[in-house]
Amino acid sequence: MPDGGARQDMAAPVPLLVAEGPVLVFGGGYSNREATEALLAEAERLGIPPARMICTGDVVAYGADPQAVVDLIRAAGIATVMGNCEEQLAAGAEDCGCGFTPGSRCERLSAAWFTYASAHVDDAARRWMAGLPRRLDLVIGEHRLAVVHGAPSRINRFVFASHPDADLAREIAATGTEGVIGGHCGVPFTRVIADRLWHNAGVIGLPANDGTPRGWFSLLTPGRDGLEIRHLPLAYDHRRAAAAMRRAGLPEDYAETLESGIWPNVDILPPAEQALSGAALAAETHHWPQTGAIASAPRPAFADPMRTARGEPHATVAPTGLETLWFNTGTLCNIACTDCYIESSPRNDRLIYLARADFDRLLDEAAAHHPELGEIGFTGGEPFLNPDTPGMIAAALERGYRALVLTNAMRPLQRHGAFLCALAAAHGARLAIRVSLDHYTEAGHERLRGAGSFAPTLAGLGMLAGSGAALSIAARFPAGEDESAWRAGFAALFAERGLALDAFDPARLVLFPELANQPDPPEVSATCWQTLARRGRRVMCETSRMVVHRRGEAVPRLVACTLQPYAPDFDLGTDLAAAMRPVTLNHPHCARFCVFGAASCSAPAG
DSSP states (O other): OOOOSOOOOTTSOOOEEEESSOEEEEBOOTTOHHHHHHHHHHHHHHTOOGGGEEEOSOOSSSSSOHHHHHHHHHHHTOEEOOOHHHHHHHTTOSSOOOOOOTTOHHHHHHHHHHHHHHHTSOHHHHHHHHTSOSOEEEEETTEEEEEOSSBTTBTTOOOOTTSOHHHHHHHHHHHTSSEEEEOSSSSOEEEEETTEEEEEOOBSSSOOSSSSOOEEEEEEEEETTEEEEEEEEEOOOHHHHHHHHHHTTOOHHHHHHHHHOOOSOOTTSOHHHHTTTTOOOOOEEEEESOOOOOOOOOOOTTOSSSBOTTSOBBOEEOOOOOOEEEEEOOSBOSSOOTTOTTOOBSSOOSBOOOOHHHHHHHHHHHHHHOTTOOEEEEESSOGGGSTTHHHHHHHHHHTTOEEEEEEOOSHHHHTTHHHHHHHHHHHGGGEEEEEEOOOSSHHHHHHHHOTTOHHHHHHHHHHHHTSSSEEEEEEEEOTTOOHHHHHHHHHHHHHHHTOOOOTTOTTTEEEEEOOTTOOOOOOOBHHHHHHHHHTTOOOGGGTEEEEEOBTTOSSOEEESSTTOSSOGGGBOOSOHHHHOSOEEOOSHHIIIIIITTOOOTTSOOO
């Protein structure tokens, strides 16, 4: 998750709200006047006075009526904690401080609505925002809970239901209370960690990415045995709110979100929450402290070829055309890496060397039936151990294709340095070479690639740097790391070595997720995939196939993608035309690497 944003000041005096009756909690008014008015009406219907209402911040954000929403909240006298949007607007900052991933679609879109919001709130509103507490404590029944925007540690920290228990426990412990009521993430949930509570009521100003236009709030009711916590939907005139956004000239993406119920981007969501995209939430009731009910054991994931453990159909992806045809040149490699995606090593020849005759035959077939094909990919193993690889690369270029070669740039490649430079001189950036450099430090790289591998790879990079080929780097990116810091580390290495590579360009430094020794990701349901695909998420098997020649088989075969050379479910036969059929995403690699990792071996190299 992003690490930017101010930290909460726990030394400041904490306002106290004492409630003997039910408390209504909501967040994210988001400048949505229609939703805010509907919430106030719902509170009146439920008999909840403003004195027993709490807002978890971000009163102002995406919508068309920032001043009106501030006025409604202020006039009602609702207890409100400062959100990062209030913090930034009060300070006259240039962005919302949401903590979106740098360069993400959400970060780009936020610039437009933040500029609009800043121009449409008055000085009195900014003074009110500046005076909001970063935390208030709620005493309800016999329990004391800390109310913050993101997390006790940081105002803009995204905390979701899938976060590890230990992480949430540390955040709660820092408050000295029995639990936390937070906001910011936009998705409602209630978690109990040991006997401590983490509750997020959701937001009212945008949907919860569940395919419905509803917002969410909660009702906390004290009783003799603890709290009853009800997650409740909020219906409002979302079409009117969307129309107001369009009249104001705000980003269409968020106006459309009000109508579709699907976020424009899911970068901030962990895989577990991404997997629920488009699945309509239902009203829920929780009791805290829990009474010790034992949940039944879940069905194992990825066990049923047709359905997920929740009983939903697996996502199926139909090909849209053949844009990249991969050739695995063989699994033999000059080094043995930890977490190699297909277990290449100096001894693994489970995929034998691909022969030039087979390459030419399949390329002829592709040329006859797939005029849309633009790229030929070469992977291994180490491609340059196969004596036919240089000629196959040259043949692909001579036919007018872009050739993308994945290599460790060590001695096998360096033996062909003059040949590759000549190819680059003749074909320029149509020769694309992606070098595996897993970390910007020697120790970090050699942790995966083995002792003595860092210097030879850098030597190969230096040899290729002035060749004219489109050069890029592939690195492993561990979950939970700060991407900006990671890219900055590579930028420093490139500058030190005189390499003209932009580490902040995702086409020049391609970050791939680690796959080994990781817990299984969520399964990809048909509903989830339909939702993510509507927002631009793509997977390799839509536009790619890979040729492999397994030891003991008479001819090469086609498989769905570069990560599945052996799995029977992803074997598509020997005929390229027949291989262009739908693929079911029923494997952890599909979920972790492609769907939720948003990675692709075929990503542009320049």
